[in-house]
Amino acid sequence: MSAAQSIQEQLIAIRRHLHAHPELSHEEEETTAYIRTQLQEAGIRIVPFPLRTGIVAEVGGSKEGPLIAIRADIDALPIHEETGLPYASAIAGRMHACGHDFHTAVVLGTAFLLKERESSLPGTVRFLFQPAEEKAKGALEVIASGALEGVQAIFGLHNKPDLPVGTIGIKEGPIMAAADGFIVEVEGKGSHAAVPEASVDTIVISAHIITALQTIVSRNVGALESAVVSVTRLNSGTAWNVIPGKAVFDGTLRTFDERVRSTVRERFEGIATGVAQAFGGKASVRWLEGPPAVVNDGAWAEAAREAATAAGLTPIVPQPSLAGEDFAFYLRETPGLFAFLGTNGPQEWHHPAFDVDEKALPLGAAFFAELAEDALNRLSRTRQSSTKGKVSQ
Numbered sequence: 001m002s003a004a005q006s007i008q009e010q011l012i013a014i015r016r017h018l019h020a021h022p023e024l025s026h027e028e029e030e031t032t033a034y035i036r037t038q039l040q041e042a043g044i045r046i047v048p049f050p051l052r053t054g055i056v057a058e059v060g061g062s063k064e065g066p067l068i069a070i071r072a073d074i075d076a077l078p079i080h081e082e083t084g085l086p087y088a089s090a091i092a093g094r095m096h097a098c099g100h101d102f103h104t105a106v107v108l109g110t111a112f113l114l115k116e117r118e119s120s121l122p123g124t125v126r127f128l129f130q131p132a133e134e135k136a137k138g139a140l141e142v143i144a145s146g147a148l149e150g151v152q153a154i155f156g157l158h159n160k161p162d163l164p165v166g167t168i169g170i171k172e173g174p175i176m177a178a179a180d181g182f183i184v185e186v187e188g189k190g191s192h193a194a195v196p197e198a199s200v201d202t203i204v205i206s207a208h209i210i211t212a213l214q215t216i217v218s219r220n221v222g223a224l225e226s227a228v229v230s231v232t233r234l235n236s237g238t239a240w241n242v243i244p245g246k247a248v249f250d251g252t253l254r255t256f257d258e259r260v261r262s263t264v265r266e267r268f269e270g271i272a273t274g275v276a277q278a279f280g281g282k283a284s285v286r287w288l289e290g291p292p293a294v295v296n297d298g299a300w301a302e303a304a305r306e307a308a309t310a311a312g313l314t315p316i317v318p319q320p321s322l323a324g325e326d327f328a329f330y331l332r333e334t335p336g337l338f339a340f341l342g343t344n345g346p347q348e349w350h351h352p353a354f355d356v357d358e359k360a361l362p363l364g365a366a367f368f369a370e371l372a373e374d375a376l377n378r379l380s381r382t383r384q385s386s387t388k389g390k391v392s393q
Contacts, residue, residue: 003113003116003366004109004113004311004362004363004365004366004369005362007109007112007113007362007365008358008359008361008362010109010112011105011106011108011109011358011361011362011365012105012358012361014038014104014105014108014109015101015102015104015105015358015361016087017034017087018031018034018074018096018100018101018104018105019085019087019088019089019096019101020087020088020089020090021034021089021090021091022076022077022089022091022094022095022096022101023075023076023094024075024076024077024078024094024134025075025131025132025133025134025135025137025138026052026053026075026131026132026135026137027053027075028053028054028074028075028131028132029053031053031074031075031104032053032054032055032074032129032131035055035074035104035108035129036055038108039055039057039108039111042111042112042115043115044057044058044059044111044112044115044127045057045058045059047126047147049142049145049146049147050145050146051131051141051142051145051147052131053074053131053132054074054128054129054130054131054132054138054141054142055129056126056127056128056129056142056145056147057111057126057127057129058124058125058126058127059111059114059115059118059121059124059125059127060114060118060121060123060124060125060376061118061121061124062121062122062123062124065121065122065123065124065376065379065380065383066122066123066124066152066153066375066376066379066380066383067123067124067126067150067151067152068123068124068125068126068151068152068153068154068155068372068375068376068379069125069126069127069128069147069148069151069153069154069155069330069336070107070110070125070126070127070128070154070155070156070368070372071107071127071128071130071139071154071155071156071327071330072100072103072104072106072107072108072127072128072129072130072156073100073103073104073130073131073133073134073138074100074103074104074129074130074131074133075100075131075132075133075134075135075138076089076094076095076096076097076098076100076101076134077094077095077096077097077098077134077350078093078094079093079094079095079097079350079352080092080093080095080352081095081097081352082352082353083352083353083354083355085355095352095354096354097349097350097351097352097354098134098349098350098354099158099159099343099345099349099354099356100133102159102343102356102358102360102361102364103157103158103159104129105361106157106341106361106364106365106368107127107129107365107368109361109362109364109365110127110364110365110368110369110372111125111127112365113365113366113369114369114372114373117373121373121376122376122377122380123376123379123380124376125372125376126147126151128142128147128148130142133325133326133327136179136290136291136324136326137326138326139291139326139327139328139329139330140326140329142330143329143330143333148330148333148334151333151334152334152379153297153300153334153335153336153375153379154330154331154334154335154336155300155304155336155337155338155339155368155371155372155375156327156330156336156337156338156339157338157339157340157341157364157367157368158325158338158339158340158341159340159341159343159345159356159360160318160340160341160342160343161343161344161345161346161347161348161349161354161356162345162348163316163318163340163341163342163343163344164342164344165342165343165344165357165359165360165363166312166313166314166342166360166363167313167314167315167316167342168308168313168314168315168316168339168340168341168342168363168367169315169316169317169318169339169340169341169342170296170301170304170305170308170315170316170317170318170337170339170340171296171301171317171318171320172296172297172298172301172302173295173296173298174256174257174293174294174295174296174320175294175295175296175318175320175321175338175340176293176294176320176321176322176323176324176325176327176328176338177226177228177254177255177256177293177294177320177321177322177323177324178253178254178255178256178258178261178290178291178292178293178324178328179252179253179254179290179291179323179324180252180253180254180255180261180265180287180288180289180290181250181251181252181253181287181288181290182250182251182252182253182268182285182286182287182288183248183249183250183285183286183288184206184209184248184249184250184272184283184284184285184286185246185247185248185283185284185286186202186205186206186209186236186246186247186248186249186276186281186282186283187202187245187246187276187281187282187283188200188201188202188205188244188245188246188247188279188280188281188282189245189280189281190242190243190244190245190246191242191243192241192242192243193240193241193242193243194241196243199243199245200245200279200280200281201243201279202236202243202244202245202246202247202281203236203237203243203244203247204279205247205275205276205279205281205283206234206236206247206249208275208279209249209271209272209275209276209283210231210234210249212271212275213229213231213268213271213272214229215271216229216264216267216268216271217229217264220263220264220267221260221263221264225256225257225260226254226255226256226257226260226320226322227253227254227255227260227264228252228253228254228255228322229251229252229253229264229268230251230252230253230254231249231250231251232250232251232252233249233250233251234247234248234249235247235248235249236248253265253268254322254324255293256293256320257293258292258293261292261293265287268285269285272285273285290324291324291325291326291327291328291329292328292329292332293328294325294327294328294331294338295328295331296331296336296337296338297331297335297336297337299335300335300336300337300375301337303337303371303374303375303378304337304339304367304371306374307367307370307371307374308339308367308370308371310370311363311366311367311369311370312363312366313363313366313367318340321340323349325338337371339367341360341363341364341367342360343356343357343360344356344357344360345357
């Protein structure tokens with residue numbers, strides 16, 4: 001931890017530079033160039049993978065040893081900043097309102113710490129500075145580039161404004177939700193508002209569908225299970241005296257379990273099409289499939305708790321978040337862990353006044369460094385035991 005504290009000011013400077021220069025998903029060119037410079041100045045090797053934005057680097061050199069990965073997301077949001085900070089966004093309408101600047105600084109700090117003890121590492125740590133998390137596409141692009149091939153474990157974290165600095169949320173199983181979007185188009189028959197009997201009223205149909213959808217959670221999802229169905233937008237009509245022939249509404253579905261996810265989607269489509277038909281109209285449902293739930297491996301959760309304690313953090317069991325995270329795609333490929341690092345922020349994610357307590361920066365770097373070294377040692381021991389077993393046979 002003392003080593004991490006020694007680079008605190010450096011990490012703060014990195015985070016503030018990134019915060020002042022936010023870039024949206026798939027536009028992170030200057031951010032990528034800045035990260036590249038930081039890595040090169042520290043003597044950390046960059047690994048070429050076909051990514052338009054984002055960058056991959058490595059510390060360690062034992063080709064016979066295990067390979068693990070640590071991920072940071074680097075993109076910002078189309079939000080106008082309202083923090084009043086001296087290093088607030090210099091670009092109107094763009095802001096690091098989810099703390100990806102913080103994540104990037106933490107993982108750079110981890111790379112700096114591990115570089116100092118590179119010769120003693122029994123394997124390789126790969127750092128994934130990933131673009132486009134906010135569009136839930138960046139992880140898939142990194143996987144498609146080949147950067148996850150050979151990785152035996154992967155780790156990530158997200159700042160958590162409602163947890164105090166010095167704590168870290170670690171749990172096995174689901175920690176963030178599957179996040180699906182939906183668009184429902186309702187078709188009916190328009191008419192003059194004074195002659196409703198000549199219409200098939202899409203506003204009335206939509207209202208009944210939206211009301212009926214609320215029964216999915218209360219009647220189709222078990223009391224000990226979780227799901228959220230939220231309709232967030234409804235568009236229909238062009239004039240006060242015309243019943244419209246079409247309506248469109250959309251929203252989001254959040255779940256932690258794949259079986260529940262499938263059940264909710266099936267019931268959603270049945271209700272939408274059935275209610276519309278009952279009123280003489282039609283409804284079609286289009287799904288905007290997002291990332292699956294983030295599901296942590298139990299063994300790596302235990303290892304992370306030990307690493308957190310060694311790094312001076314207090315591990316707690318957090319409440320799972322119903323927000324989505326494309327880190328889930330990595331965990332479908334290889335086991336690992338995603339944690340919540342306490343940052344004691346004034347506002348939640350995606351708020352114009354979002355901020356983090358920068359005292360958490362060295363804590364995050366120390367945690368990842370401890371976990372990475374421990375993970376390499378664990379995997380090395382497993383590999384050695386397996387090799388000995390094969391020889392003895």
